[in-house]
Amino acid sequence: MIDARQLTKRYGDKTAVDGLDFVVKPGTVTGFLGPNGAGKSTTMRMIVGLDAPTSGSVTVNGRPYARHQAPLQEVGALLEAKSIHPGRSAANHLRALALTHGIPRRRVDEVIELAGLGSVARKRAGAFSLGMGQRLGIAAALLGDPQTVMLDEPVNGLDPEGVLWIRNLLKTLADEGRTVFVSSHLMSEMALVADHLIIVGRGRLLADTTVGDLIREAGGDTVTVVTQDPARLRDVLAGPGVDVTGRIGSEELQVTGATAREIGLKAAEHGIALFELTSRSVSLEEAFMDLTRDAVEYHGSTTAVETLGRPA
Ligand SMILES: Nc1ncnc2c1ncn2[C@@H]1O[C@H](COP(=O)(O)OP(=O)(O)OP(=O)(O)O)[C@@H](O)[C@H]1O
Numbered sequence: 109m110i111d112a113r114q115l116t117k118r119y120g121d122k123t124a125v126d127g128l129d130f131v132v133k134p135g136t137v138t139g140f141l142g143p144n145g146a147g148k149s150t151t152m153r154m155i156v157g158l159d160a161p162t163s164g165s166v167t168v169n170g171r172p173y174a175r176h177q178a179p180l181q182e183v184g185a186l187l188e189a190k191s192i193h194p195g196r197s198a199a200n201h202l203r204a205l206a207l208t209h210g211i212p213r214r215r216v217d218e219v220i221e222l223a224g225l226g227s228v229a230r231k232r233a234g235a236f237s238l239g240m241g242q243r244l245g246i247a248a249a250l251l252g253d254p255q256t257v258m259l260d261e262p263v264n265g266l267d268p269e270g271v272l273w274i275r276n277l278l279k280t281l282a283d284e285g286r287t288v289f290v291s292s293h294l295m296s297e298m299a300l301v302a303d304h305l306i307i308v309g310r311g312r313l314l315a316d317t318t319v320g321d322l323i324r325e326a327g328g329d330t331v332t333v334v335t336q337d338p339a340r341l342r343d344v345l346a347g348p349g350v351d352v353t354g355r356i357g358s359e360e361l362q363v364t365g366a367t368a369r370e371i372g373l374k375a376a377e378h379g380i381a382l383f384e385l386t387s388r389s390v391s392l393e394e395a396f397m398d399l400t401r402d403a404v405e406y407h408g409s410t411t412a413v414e415t416l417g418r419p420a
Pocket residue numbers: 119122123124142143144145146147148149150151
């Protein structure tokens with residue numbers, strides 16, 4: 109369990125993390141989302157004591173990280189995958205970590221196997237590709253068989269097999285009753301793996317919710333209906349929680365708060381002809397973009413590309 113209370117970090121006049129209150133519970137995968145520069149990595153660094161809060165506090169399993177007798181057995185973290193001595197082999201890197209933490213040598217072999225590093229374990233870590241480095245970082249995070257696992261963008265750089273591996277790994281760790289806290293920008297992946305979400309923007313908490321609730325609040329399913337008589341269909345669909353929109357003069361309506369089946373039955377009951385009835389779910393990506401629109405600090409631009417013009 110991770111418990112942040114009014115957690116705040118300032119760098120000069122920049123407030124990277126601004127009064128965050130949240131709890132990450134065991135037994136589920138909690139996604140940590142937010143635009144670039146939102147304060148996710150800074151929060152994660154404070155969780156494991158690599159950065160000191162300016163104010164507020166954060167505990168892991170009831171204590172500040174530094175007060176744990178055996179921190180690696182308490183929290184396994186992947187923050188900077190490349191923070192490895194480049195000349196050391198993967199196996200030696202893990203062995204050194206294990207030795208300094210009283211972890212048996214067979215556990216090193218176990219995590220090498222688990223992370224799919226068997227064939228490269230004796231190679232210099234400095235020569236690892238991005239994905240191999242990520243795998244080694246994850247192996248190190250799991251070395252102490254910790255109750256809490258925290259990974260900063262673990263999917264970054266992994267091949268499709270690696271992405272699937274992480275997905276199953278995170279779910280298994282949560283099913284074993286562990287606390288799993290993971291940041292990512294890949295919304296499709298988060299939608300598959302996370303149950304709970306903590307979303308930040310400009311250092312502030314924007315949402316502490318479930319994937320299902322976030323999507324529901326963003327409009328849930330939208331049903332597009334094309335009908336001969338939009339005005340009458342609007343009337344018969346009207347009710348609490350049902351929202352119908354559509355351009356004046358158009359036969360097409362967008363309905364939220366009613367399923368395609370309910371709309372079809374209502375239309376049949378009133379003898380209203382339908383030409384089309386299509387249901388579409390709001391994706392986590394759309395819900396996220398909606399929620400964080402005002403919190404995005406670094407916007408890309410397509411006009412800059414257009415003004416570059418074609419090469420001569
Ligand atoms: N050591 C530091 N010194 C000064 N500013 C910092 C430092 N670390 C982070 N920041 C600033 O704090 C803010 C939050 O950064 P952070 O890396 O936590 O964001 P993030 O949510 O992890 O972003 P990303 O999705 O890009 O990884 C940014 O504006 C960043 O420039």
